């Protein structure tokens with residue numbers, strides 16, 4: 001099969017790999033029908049996170065169950081499934097508390113499972129899925145989604161679940177004013193999630209016309225293109241002299257965290273989901289003085305998918321609009337370039 005391998009920063013290749021097979025009774029093999037490049041894939045691509053050896057990459061995919069181990073009870077060959085961005089057991093205290101990203105048996109795509117067997121990356125033609133019963137979510141009643149549905153289902157792997165996590169942590173809801181920092185796929189999904197939770201006034205911070213258009217479609221009522229102090233001043237002006245009740249930080253740099261914190265009113269809530277990479281720090285004394293609460297972190301996508309899936313299937317939300325480019329898997333290197341250079345919001349790869 002063909003699979004995407006990162007060799008070094010900027011060096012993405014699509015190569016031949018052995019077709020995966022069931023190794024353990026709790027495995028399933030999934031034939032990937034759509035995968036994609038994530039903003040967080042750009043950290044190793046840019047060398048911000050090291051790549052020590054050639055590594056299979058990609059952690060967002062949907063596909064069809066092709067074979068199952070003898071211990072699988074909840075899945076059948078032919079099922080359409082969504083893979084959350086990490087593997088989880090569903091039975092440990094962390095999973096039972098809904099924090100599947102801290103599972104005692106946690107494993108990642110392209111890494112090793114907790115028995116030491118290697119796991120395929122998501123940007124390939126097929127994947128051996130460990131702990132498949134508890135990791136995968138079956139899409140009920142559908143085996144051949146149309147293009148629009150396929151895109152929306154794929155966002156549940158990560159970006160829509162992550163936007164939802166940010167909105168929950170920021171306590172977005174009816175009567176709350178919301179600011180979203182970051183206009184990547186997660187930020188845009190954060191706008192959609194805030195709207196879905198009932199927020200009426202949603203300010204998206206974005207400088208790109210194409211991203212602003214999707215933000216508006218997803219429920220943003222205002223766009224702020226300014227950054228830094230000018231951006232804070234513009235938010236304050238739009239909200240009648242106060243800052244926002246709920247702020248979603250969807251980037252992960254020091255600048256974006258500072259921007260988010262400076263847009264939050266005293267007593268407000270900040271939800272952060274950008275992978276911290278730029279040296280951002282939490283100013284504890286400022287939080288003490290202002291009573292701002294901070295929450296968030298890595299989104300437990302597996303916990304959120306069933307609830308979000310219901311809204312995707314009945315057409316309430318259409319997060320798949322964040323995919324503005326579709327490319328064949330063979331062009332994965334170009335997909336990374338397009339994302340890195342911000343020519344694409346999010347690229348879907350077809351196997």
Ligand SMILES: [Zn+2]
Pocket residue numbers: 038039040059060085158159
């Ligand atoms: Zn991702």
Ligand SMILES: [Zn+2]
Pocket residue numbers: 088089090091092093094095096100102103104105106
């Ligand atoms: Zn677990």
